Amino acid sequence: MPRKLLLIALVGILGSSVGCTVDVPEGAGPAVRVNDPRAPQAGIRYDSVVVLDKSLENWNGKVYDPAFAEYIWPNKGRMSRIAVEATNSRRTPTDTLEVWAVLRNRTDQPIQLEGRTHFFDADKTPAEGPTAWKRVFLPAQSVATYRELSTQVRGIGHYYIEIREGR
């Protein structure tokens, strides 16, 4: 009997000590930034182009390989339908910033894309609201340029272009 009581007391002490260390989930939780090496694509990569839709990135379609004169799956499950060939920026004659991204359609089907740009100042503070979505038409195996202009002049230091499939 004393051993049983001792055991019960021990369990009770352990339980109460565990209960004291458990956080009480009350109040609004803090918004956190994802900074995990297992999520390398998380976060904003300034002065670059990102593709929002997974349907553009992970495509299981075939492409025609002229070397073998047949349709093949080059990277089944992990092939992107579009390629970003180049991106850059420059100043206009009125000192606003012009950014562009040259996009290439890797498939044999026409694709409609939409792009928008975020502008940041030199300290990576948002300088102006995101631009409106602009439609870009990509015929099969062709290239097209998404181009955008800022409204502000000197305050712009960085850009971030988002591409999604046309709605």
Place this chain on the structure above:
Amino acid sequence: MLKHDLAAIALMLGIVAGCTETVRIKESRGRPTQYEDPGSPGRVRGVGLESQDVVSMTDAMARDILANPKVVGVGKAPARVVIDAEYLKNESSSVNNKNILTERLRTDLNRAADGRLVFLARHHAEMVEQESDLEKQEVVTPGTKGPTQQPRGWDYRLGGKIMSLDSTNRATGEKAKYHLIIFELIERGTGIIVWSQKYEILKSAIDDVVYQ
């Protein structure tokens, strides 16, 4: 006799049953009102001009105007511009509220220009004139900035056209509509077009919607 009576009753019942129409009320749950992004296509979509077209068009126009050195002269006094629908003609087959384009453009430009351009409120000319008259009649005092100044003349004014082409496939009922929208900034006095831009939209759908 009884057989005939039964047959007659059965016939009458059949006629009555056939004449009465069973009305089935679809008791489906409605959808509550929800906010949508005006810059993206909404749940109700057709082949006409919609919010995402207006947003995209006016945003692109504002940025393009601010990048044009003929309009926004670097180092020069800010030009005076009138942006309204007075000279924007709707020659399309759609019922379009032209003001929705010009009002949004002027607001965006005015905020973004930040003094590089000056915008004249000709659509509020009556309001300005009324206050000037009251000041001249000494009914009201001058404002804190001193006596009322003369309304300014414009340097550039917006003009343009909205045009469309419609086509329908009679077999399938599919409709297609092509919109061509032209905007121009005209220089006062010379009539020179200092800036112009076109916007083309082609849409097709089987089920169209009603625009008002």
